[in-house]
Amino acid sequence: MFHANALSLTRLESGIGHLVFDLVGSPVNKFNRQTLDELREVLTVVAASDLRGLLCSSAKSGFIAGADIAEFSSLFRLPAAELSAWLAHSNAIFHSLATLPMPTVSLIDGQALGGGFEFCLATDYRLATRAAVLGFPEVGLGICPGFGGTVRAPRIMDLQAAVSWIVSGQSHTADEALAAGAIDALVDAQLLLESGIEHIEHALRQPQAWQQLRRERQSALPQVDSSAMVFAAVRSQLKAAGANPNPAPAQVLQLMERSVTVQAAEALAHETACFVSLAKTDVAASLAGLFVADQHLRQKTRTWAARGKAAERIAVLGAGIMGGGIAYQAALKGIDVQMKDIAQAGLDAGMKEAQQLLARQVQKGRLSSAQAVEALGRIHPTLDYSGFAEVELVVEAVVEKQVVKQSVLAEVERQVPTTTILASNTSTISITALAQPLQRPAQFCGMHFFNPVPLMPLVEVIRGEGSSEQSIASTVATAQRLGKTPIVVRDCPGFLVNRILFPYFGAFAMLLRDGADLRAIDAAMEDFGWPMGPAWLLDVVGLDTAVHAQSVMAQGFPERMQYDFKSATQLLFEHGRLGQKSGAGFYRYSPDAGGRLQKQVDDEALALIRSQQKAQRDFTAQEIVDRMMLPLCLETVRCLEDGIVDTAAEADTGLVLGLGFPRFRGGALRYLERQGLAAFCALADAHAALGPLYHPTPRLRAMAAAGARFYA
Numbered sequence: 211m212f213h214a215n216a217l218s219l220t221r222l223e224s225g226i227g228h229l230v231f232d233l234v235g236s237p238v239n240k241f242n243r244q245t246l247d248e249l250r251e252v253l254t255v256v257a258a259s260d261l262r263g264l265l266c267s268s269a270k271s272g273f274i275a276g277a278d279i280a281e282f283s284s285l286f287r288l289p290a291a292e293l294s295a296w297l298a299h300s301n302a303i304f305h306s307l308a309t310l311p312m313p314t315v316s317l318i319d320g321q322a323l324g325g326g327f328e329f330c331l332a333t334d335y336r337l338a339t340r341a342a343v344l345g346f347p348e349v350g351l352g353i354c355p356g357f358g359g360t361v362r363a364p365r366i367m368d369l370q371a372a373v374s375w376i377v378s379g380q381s382h383t384a385d386e387a388l389a390a391g392a393i394d395a396l397v398d399a400q401l402l403l404e405s406g407i408e409h410i411e412h413a414l415r416q417p418q419a420w421q422q423l424r425r426e427r428q429s430a431l432p433q434v435d436s437s438a439m440v441f442a443a444v445r446s447q448l449k450a451a452g453a454n455p456n457p458a459p460a461q462v463l464q465l466m467e468r469s470v471t472v473q474a475a476e477a478l479a480h481e482t483a484c485f486v487s488l489a490k491t492d493v494a495a496s497l498a499g500l501f502v503a504d505q506h507l508r509q510k511t512r513t514w515a516a517r518g519k520a521a522e523r524i525a526v527l528g529a530g531i532m533g534g535g536i537a538y539q540a541a542l543k544g545i546d547v548q549m550k551d552i553a554q555a556g557l558d559a560g561m562k563e564a565q566q567l568l569a570r571q572v573q574k575g576r577l578s579s580a581q582a583v584e585a586l587g588r589i590h591p592t593l594d595y596s597g598f599a600e601v602e603l604v605v606e607a608v609v610e611k612q613v614v615k616q617s618v619l620a621e622v623e624r625q626v627p628t629t630t631i632l633a634s635n636t637s638t639i640s641i642t643a644l645a646q647p648l649q650r651p652a653q654f655c656g657m658h659f660f661n662p663v664p665l666m667p668l669v670e671v672i673r674g675e676g677s678s679e680q681s682i683a684s685t686v687a688t689a690q691r692l693g694k695t696p697i698v699v700r701d702c703p704g705f706l707v708n709r710i711l712f713p714y715f716g717a718f719a720m721l722l723r724d725g726a727d728l729r730a731i732d733a734a735m736e737d738f739g740w741p742m743g744p745a746w747l748l749d750v751v752g753l754d755t756a757v758h759a760q761s762v763m764a765q766g767f768p769e770r771m772q773y774d775f776k777s778a779t780q781l782l783f784e785h786g787r788l789g790q791k792s793g794a795g796f797y798r799y800s801p802d803a804g805g806r807l808q809k810q811v812d813d814e815a816l817a818l819i820r821s822q823q824k825a826q827r828d829f830t831a832q833e834i835v836d837r838m839m840l841p842l843c844l845e846t847v848r849c850l851e852d853g854i855v856d857t858a859a860e861a862d863t864g865l866v867l868g869l870g871f872p873r874f875r876g877g878a879l880r881y882l883e884r885q886g887l888a889a890f891c892a893l894a895d896a897h898a899a900l901g902p903l904y905h906p907t908p909r910l911r912a913m914a915a916a917g918a919r920f921y922a
């Protein structure tokens with residue numbers, strides 16, 4: 211009856227229409243402008259037809275993934291009136307679905323999220339399989355549902371569930387959806403169509419009941435005390451979670467509290483107003499921008515990985531925290547690992563680390579005991595090179611010293627087939643420098659995991675001068691197989707993430723030198739959105755590790771990163787304070803009853819730092835943020851200009867995934883761009899006396915003068 215790019219309509223024998231979503235060229239169905247237009251057209255056809263009912267399903271493994279987030283950046287930049295018009299247009303389409311002259315049923319198999327779930331709520335009935343996943347992820351994008359979700363959900367579902375689903379943004383299983391009244395029945399996948407037909411026949415036999423259902427969905431909810439309690443409970447949950455830079459959860463809660471008391475049409479007008487005001491925030495722009503950046507990175511990764519081959523067997527050299535973590539990650543993903551160390555004690559520690567990590571997965575119910583035992587069996591500890599003749603990739607994770615790494619790499623190169631790729635997990639040392647003693651530099655690259663390996667998603671794959679395309683491609687494919695997000699970067703000391711992190715630590719050192727209080731610095735940066743302030747972060751990294759890495763960075767970039775004063779990190783390190791690993795660094799640490807390290811202010815550390823300060827001085831939170839963020843952003847600009855990273859999107863995504871840069875700020879370049887390039891350069895100039903870390907590059911000044919942007 212109708213066939214277009216995203217959907218088609220056929221008439222079943224029973225005279226019921228079957229609308230099937232299957233967006234050409236996309237792995238998911240989504241409501242982009244074109245799909246919405248086609249939906250409008252097909253609903254006109256349905257409305258004018260003699261069809262007895264309408265079934266809606268998907269030909270893909272998921273149902274509909276919501277509005278097309280890739281269109282958000284341009285949509286959100288539209289004037290408010292145009293954005294409202296887009297919502298009005300979309301809602302008119304959903305309204306025509308909800309008011310078709312025949313009963314309608316959604317057949318949900320797979321994800322129905324955001325606008326996809328809102329579509330289902332606009333049909334009379336919803337049937338779902340056990341594979342269904344439903345929810346409103348909008349608040350995670352800094353917005354609220356915009357296709358009538360806040361209006362229909364509380365009128366269809368249990369109010370408590372509707373509010374908490376929308377405010378939390380979490381996805382739910384089919385069982386949860388059934389309990390919440392979000393679906394009418396759970397059905398086997400093979401019986402979905404048949405059950406849908408039965409539902410329509412049933413509705414046709416009881417037209418009053420079906421029409422009554424529709425009328426109820428248009429009215430205000432009856433005023434009962436329990437509604438007030440629902441809103442109060444969710445409000446106190448939000449309050450207990452602490453200050454949230456993302457305004458969406460609190461605003462959507464306020465919206466729904468008001469909306470349930472009015473007719474659906476008025477509630478929809480409130481929803482549109484709320485969506486438009488949230489879409490205009492920096493938070494929404496950042497989060498939508500990051501989604502697109504992530505898509506861009508994934509596309510590049512796919513292209514790289516397609517040219518390479520993921521390793522089936524790998525080896526790890528060095529069974530420390532990193533080596534043990536990498537071995538665990540590989541074993542978890544079904545890859546056999548030779549784990550080599552020079553000392554039995556090292557191997558024992560590496561195996562213990564892997565064992566504990568697997569035990570935690572069992573405790574959390576993510577693995578069965580048998581699966582954990584099987585995974586552990588994939589790690590083969592060894593003091594020699596046995597098994598190395600079969601490995602396709604060796605990850606070197608020995609001590610962070612150039613000469614040691616060079617000698618270990620040169621030795622292992624003689625033990626493996628010529629096709630084997632060698633990769634170094636160095637966090638700072640130049641890959642080109644490490645390649646010097648190698649016979650086959652083309653087979654060598656960097657593969658930088660972040661600590662703790664199981665939790666940190668990013669892996670930097672570093673192209674040394676001699677690294678072949680094939681080595682990079684296969685290392686990317688292996689990182690992907692390990693469940694990580696690889697980002698290909700060019701070689702330099704610190705690569706992308708640490709090259710940017712160390713200027714930030716430099717800014718911290720200068721603030722302390724100039725009399726700031728470390729607690730004020732941590733508080734200001736945590737309020738800015740970082741998961742932990744720089745002092746706490748240094749304690750987690752380890753002050754010994756940080757001091758050593760700083761010296762490598764200073765050698766690599768002496769003009770900016772060689773400091774003419776002793777940093778507090780260096781001073782504390784010299785006093786044997788190594789951070790969390792020794793129980794004391796900038797703070798003091800002791801385990802709580804659950805074994806989690808708790809940090810406390812340490813007067814001894816404060817006294818040591820004060821002994822080096824000429825005078826103590828109060829800095830405002832804004833002064834601290836400016837002094838900390840300027841060097842970080844400027845180094846990100848330099849990395850982009852030097853071609854260490856290809857695009858602004860990759861740089862920002864790398865910082866979010868590798869450093870925990872606050873997501874809602876969208877990354878360093880987006881943060882910089884939001885301030886305006888000219889204003890940012892002026893701010894940097896006001897700090898110029900602090901040294902070259904604060905000096906904008908000539909190209910950034912030129913971009914500022916030309917009104918250019920990092921993001922189109």
Ligand code: 3HC
Nearest residue numbers: 237238275276277278279280323324325347355356357508
């Ligand atoms: N818009 C645009 N692209 C989307 C998309 C969406 N809503 N959902 C998924 N995609 C893209 C992904 O980016 C990915 O693209 P790529 O192939 O170029 O990398 C591709 O579809 C496949 O997605 P995944 O690799 O993530 O596939 P999975 O099977 O692992 O996950 C998913 C599927 C659970 C649907 C997941 O993609 C997801 O969570 N998507 C976002 C869902 C979402 O946030 N929806 C709400 C949108 S906002 C909205 O609807 C507003 C409305 O109220 C007005």
